[in-house]
Amino acid sequence: MTIPQDPQTCIDLHCHSTASDGALSPEELVARASAQGVTHLALTDHDTIAGLSAAKLAASDEGMELINGIELSCVWRSHTIHVVGLDFDERQEAFRAALARQNDNRWQRARLIADKLAKLNVPDLLDRATAFAGGDVPGRPHFASVLVEAEVVPRPAHAFKRYLGTGKPGDVKACWPELAEVVEWIVQAGGIAVLAHPRKYRLTATKLRELVKDFQAVGGQGIEVSVSGQSSGDLGFVAELARRQGLWASQGSDFHFPGAPWCELGRIMKMPDGLEPVWQHFREPVPA
Numbered sequence: 144m145t146i147p148q149d150p151q152t153c154i155d156l157h158c159h160s161t162a163s164d165g166a167l168s169p170e171e172l173v174a175r176a177s178a179q180g181v182t183h184l185a186l187t188d189h190d191t192i193a194g195l196s197a198a199k200l201a202a203s204d205e206g207m208e209l210i211n212g213i214e215l216s217c218v219w220r221s222h223t224i225h226v227v228g229l230d231f232d233e234r235q236e237a238f239r240a241a242l243a244r245q246n247d248n249r250w251q252r253a254r255l256i257a258d259k260l261a262k263l264n265v266p267d268l269l270d271r272a273t274a275f276a277g278g279d280v281p282g283r284p285h286f287a288s289v290l291v292e293a294e295v296v297p298r299p300a301h302a303f304k305r306y307l308g309t310g311k312p313g314d315v316k317a318c319w320p321e322l323a324e325v326v327e328w329i330v331q332a333g334g335i336a337v338l339a340h341p342r343k344y345r346l347t348a349t350k351l352r353e354l355v356k357d358f359q360a361v362g363g364q365g366i367e368v369s370v371s372g373q374s375s376g377d378l379g380f381v382a383e384l385a386r387r388q389g390l391w392a393s394q395g396s397d398f399h400f401p402g403a404p405w406c407e408l409g410r411i412m413k414m415p416d417g418l419e420p421v422w423q424h425f426r427e428p429v430p431a
Contacts, residue, residue, distance in 0.1 A: 153409045154422055154429065156185040156212065157227060157339065157367065157395020161277035162194030163214075164284045166400035168277065169194035172408075173201035173209070175401070179409040183422065183429055185212030185395070187227050190245040193279055195233060210425065214339060215245065216317065217325040219354055222344060223316075226325050226358075227367065227393070230425045231334025238332035245320075249280040252317040256286055259312045265293045283307045283314075284399070323361040330362045335421060337365035337393045341384075342377040355388055365421040369394040369414050371406040382415040392418035 159165035160172045167175060169186060176184050184207055186198045192213055202209035213228045231238065257269040265271075271289045272281035287302035296302045307313040329336040338358050341351055355366065368381050369392075385392050398408045414420070422429040 152183070152429065153179075153181045154183040154394065155181050155396050155398075155409050155411065156183075156210065156229060156337075156393050156421070157187050157214070157370065158184065158398040158408060159188055159214075160186060160194045160198070162186075162191055162279050163188035164276075164282040164399060166284075169198035170201040172398075173198055173205055173207065176408045177205040177207055179407065181207065181409040183208040183210060184408075185210040185227075185229055187212035187214040187229075187395070189214050189282065190216055190249055191242065191279065192233050208429075210422075211334070213242075213329075215325040215328070216319045217322045218319050219322040219357065222346070222354075223319060224322055224344065224354070225339040226322070226329070226363070227337040227339045227365075227395075228329035228332070228334045229337060229365070229393070229421065231329055231332035233332070235332040238328055241325075241328045246280060248317050248319065249282075252315050253281050255315045256283065256307075256313045259315060260286065260290075260306060262312075263290070263293075263295055263306070265289060265295060286313060322358065326358070326361045326363050333426070335365055335391070335424060336363045337367060337391075337421060338363060339367050340370045340373075340397060341366060341381055342373055348380070352384065355384060355390070359388060359390070363390075364424075365391040365393045367395060368392040368418060369412050371396045371398070371411060373412070375412070378412055379415065382418060385418055391421040391424055393421040 160169045186194055188194050199209045211231050211233055215226050217224050272285040275285040275288045287299040290296050290302040326336045366385050368385055394411050396408050398406055
């Protein structure tokens with residue numbers, strides 16, 4: 144079920160295009176979202192806003208509201224954490240400089256992945272992965288696509304199982320900035336910092352509460368309560384955490400590619416009652 148309950152308003156604040164690790168171009172993504180009934184969409188590519196301009200033009204043609212978004216990688220107590228930034232001013236110079244540094248980190252990681260997989264003797268591995276990424280920084284899914292194309296593995300899942308998954312040769316950790324730093328980037332650009340998919344980090348309930356408190360202490364204001372693929376138990380846990388801590392509630396499909404019915408644009412579990420939606424705090428709030 145999509146949220147909120149008004150069928151005329153469908154809000155999806157987390158998805159990805161080929162500008163990072165998604166399968167669809169920004170234009171294709173917007174068209175699919177529109178076909179799914181999404182009325183308000185945030186494109187939240189990993190550590191880049193390269194797809195925003197194209198997405199905005201496409202959204203205008205579709206009559207859809209496009210909210211500025213990004214998903215930034217950072218570190219908290221040695222854990223890699225993702226923070227979604229929403230409704231920021233993408234023209235802010237300090238923010239753009241920070242993203243340039245983050246982009247350099249991602250390119251360094253991509254080169255290391257290519258080096259680690261050199262023993263597979265796949266010609267032009269990095270260049271081909273970059274092509275799959277639409278010319279932007281390739282991530283592990285793009286390397287997986289090259290390995291399928293080169294017939295090293297039959298499917299992307301096999302590439303992760305053998306070469307790119309956790310603990311495998313291509314599992315290269317990036318040097319991400321600290322949590323406080325990326326939250327500061329978003330806030331200084333006039334945006335709202337949202338803790339992304341909090342149950343995906345495999346933290347204990349106690350550790351997650353500590354993360355949330357640290358996140359709030361450095362300026363974080365929102366948390367993703369309803370995301371695709373989570374259990375009803377996780378939904379209820381995060382909703383209660385948001386209530387107790389006074390965090391604004393966000394939602395999103397975290398869509399990456401077609402063909403995954405558990406992770407489709409606009410298809411999100413109903414938000415529990417008693418929460419304050421993050422979109423009511425945008426510079427142009429979405430009507431209740």
